[in-house]
Amino acid sequence: MSRIRHLGKEFPISAAVTEIIGEDSEGQRIDNFLIKRLKDVPKSHIYQLLRSGQVRLNSKRIGADYHLQPGDAVRIPPVRTVERSFPPGKKLSKSRFIPFDVLFEDEALVVINKPSGVAVHGGSGVSFGVIEQLRAQHPDWKFLELVHRLDRETSGILLLAKSRAALVELHRQIREGMMEKRYLTLVKGKWRNARQSVKLSLNKYVTSTGERRVAVIADAREKKEGVTAHTVFNLKKSWRDFSLLEAELKTGRTHQIRVHLAHLGFPIAGDDKYGDFALNKELAKRANGPILARMFLHAFQVEVTHPVTGKKLHLEAPLPNDLSEFLLGLDAADKRVRS
Template sequence: MASEQNFAQVQLLTVAEDDAGQRIDNFLLRICKGVPKSHIYRILRSGEVRVNKGRIDQLYRLKEGDVVRVPPIRVAEKPSNHVPGAEFAVIFEDPHLLIIDKPAGVAVHGGSGVSFGVIEQLRAARPEAKFLELVHRLDRETSGLLLLAKKRTALVSLHEQMRDGETDKRYLTMVAGDWRNQRQHIKLPLHKYTTADGERRVRVQADGMESHTVFSLKKKFKDFALLEAELKTGRTHQIRVHLSSSGFPILGDDKYGDFALNRELLKANEHRGALKRMFLHAHQISFRHPATGEILKLNAPLPKECENFVRSLMVDG
């Protein structure tokens, strides 16, 4: 595995087995610690980074034995922020996988105004770990099951399963509105864009990426509905935008939700308890174990605040 180093002059790096299959941009981001992400993408676009003496784009996947030319880069001597090591509730762990129950309000990785996230904290807490990578992502305000690979072979296998639609990811969410159908498919194309202040957003757009979510009604209340969302595709903010665009905003969603209702939910009233987070929780995932082939089906219980909110609605009838 390539180590972090200071690139004061041109470097020629030979790709080891552990780095094979990794995208060139992720490879550079990992080994060039202290270099802004924007600079990494700039040298990729400019053609200064070469693989086997040829130009490549940022989506190129490295092969064992590839020779990567990295131009001179000024690397910060020290990281600007110390990352405190942290462990999270472990749902499953073996030599290949680590699956945790991520709390709401914690980013999965640093960037976009966040100095560090789950992956950086876990690496700091496990300095002996030779390999630890996110298999997928969860929004910062979404809680629940998060998969990490402890071997590159596991990462490649799980990415293939996700690409081929073999994994089954399900979320629990509470929405506002009069939800009628027991089971409903929503297929709305999604387009990613960036706001004027640099915030990442998604909207429904005719030429967007094909996106498909299946929603099942778990419990209907007077003003709200508890749904299970089954992802058929895995687009950014997919569940949030599919529901919001269909007239059923997720409770507590600060990007696509009903902002006036969100303010009301911060305080309890005679009909319900308070809710001070987004009600979206990755509660179940099924996939094939990358080493044994066994089908794993894992669950993470609803966080206490969400559970208490549901119970308060049941008391009201």
């Protein structure tokens, strides 16, 4: 890697890359997208890259206020980044490696069963997420990028591409609705319908404390400002106070399942953003009955076409022990009430 000197400090020069936008970045302004991707580059330089046309969108110049759409190809030019020096305690040693459960791996793709509590990438107070962990554990892998994302507290199937071509193809499948993703979630309340399709427009916003949130748009006049989100819920089992649902994602919007359920009056048990906070506190600390210390949301099934061989992949991740044990506790609690 070549280097230049600026004001007595050393800066590496990265190669140009082209990133295909997925649904997780839909609606985001391109300047904010670049600021997030190029964390060590001054904002003034990022805006200069946009003004000069060095950043290209679908091979064309683009303004800083453009809102990204799935399938957009963003070319990020070589940039100068400040070389950071981490204190010794921040370096990722082998003793801090997370032993991920690998569900599938070949030359193009690796699929893991992500544990709850692990972020998919570093940032927001998290030094080393899944992507940083795997890069450190496998320095021989020349390319590794997230195909999609899971919330930190969500467990389950996570796909990562080991080649640029695989990443582009898998993003195409997501964009065209070819990848099927199903989750298991436990909600507060008695769900009535065996199968229910939910289509609601969502909008992202930032709270007064700077936290990013998503809300359902109720006003028809404002719906054009948001994006449509579609989830199909299937009832798997009910208890006296809870229901276990299978959620089929027809779109992949941020916090889609969580916001849809909260809006319908069935918040996810343990959800610390959109859930029933009093219930969450009770579930985490109660002396009698099963304990739930995190959000009950698990990505348990994905069907996708292999980006190279074209073969169908059916991937499954079993429900983690803590969630399975909580369900057994609900069975026992309901049995005691009936007896």
